[in-house]
Amino acid sequence: MANVVIIDDDSTFQSLLLEHCGLLGHEASLAGSLEEGKKLLSNHQADLVFLDVRLPDGNGLELLPYIHELPSSPEVIIITGMGDANGAEMAIKNGAWDYLQKPLSRQEIILHVKRALEYHEKKIQRSSHVNLKRDEIVGKSKALRFCLDQVAQCAETDSGVLITGETGTGKELFARAIHLNSSRSKRPFIVVDCASLPENLVESILFGHVKGAFTGANSDRRGLVEQADGGTLFIDEVGELPIEIQKSFLRLLQERVYRPLGKDREHTSDFRLVAATNRDLEAMVRQGTFRSDLFFRLNTFNIHLPPLRERGTDLEKLTMNFVFSICRRNRLPIKGVAPETLEALEAYSWPGNIRELENTLDKAIISDPMAPVLYPIHLPPEIRLCGIRSKVSLKHEQFPEEPSHHLPAPTTYSLTLPFFKEYRRLQLSRIEKQYLQRLLAETEGDGELACRLSGLSRSRLYGLLKIHSLFMKEFSSPKK
């Protein structure tokens, strides 16, 4: 039995859908407006949503991004009374299952409900993260979850995979996760780093050689391709593979045969290929520095890892994990992370991605090993500056209604909580400052009015403004 949510204010259509969902053995719930629909979806594990475009309190399509983020990731069928091509485009771009126009016949309703739910069930089975071994992959942003779904998809097949993404985004980590989740997980995972292959030894390292095959070949050597037999061969930095070797490499991928140097017989190896690059292989093909046939062979299934700056809350999770493991590795007490430090880390663009984050935290912790909390002062100047710049630009924005608490979800801080006193002091100071800034803005610098509104005495208000480096023109010097 599946859960269907119907968000439509048309009572005839509501009853029609209710009746047919019931006949198919599914449970259906009703909402007549955007607001009701949102409430219903937040309390229901929906599998399928029928969403009307014209609702009394707005356009139904506005709900799409929200629905997309729901943990049950339901399918959405957009219903509209009149054809609207722009709406359809937006709906499809936002991942809607279908876009239908009223009136709908009984058969049409049954067909669409059945198809969408069948697809949904398969999707859920495929992307079940419960069984996916994530290795050390930290994060649960939407962008990362999408890549994990792709790993789950690959796990069921033996096809080649090309992982792309900027440096330090975790390409090797993902390659290992693909191996770990595949039927080859008990066999070797062999890494070939094309960027560090000495040009004159590429063939020998990949394919092996027999003693005496060339000057310096003092003994037989098994190549990496042979070692990968039965397992996974991970070709890292494949864009660096010399053009001269690309031809024999293509043959290896097509036929799984190779010839060790000095042997007259060809050998076979049964490996799964996973390749990775931070270079634009298509551009290299256009420039003639990468073979197009090899590119097409590698690019059977592509996983593109997003840069850290596009992973939202993952940065905080990664930071907490790294701080914990770096402190453990160096036998230091586990440090806390001040909210300002997180803000500075979040404001930085991380061209070196997760590797750069880990290295930065490593240096920050070692620079002051006994400090119980990591403050911005421990960070490199360029990252601190980003934090300061973002704070300055925030000042120009409207003040938030509620003070932001910046206490991460309990799980993220469970082992790296800052000291209570320190945390309390920082939060109080932040809230005080926000209050004072708002007071200054609302009273437009009128000291008397500010005292009346806030209930603070003149000297207390002056003192607080001074602490927070704020300025009110009528308070340039306190009255004695």
Ligand SMILES: Nc1ncnc2c1ncn2[C@@H]1O[C@H](COP(=O)(O)OP(=O)(O)OP(=O)(O)O)[C@@H](O)[C@H]1O
């Ligand atoms: N999601 C993640 N969770 C935890 N650690 C991660 C994650 N992604 C990457 N890392 C860590 O970041 C570092 C860099 O990852 P990795 O070597 O896999 O990146 P890469 O994309 O292959 O880099 P390059 O392109 O430079 O070879 C490693 O220490 C890895 O463990």
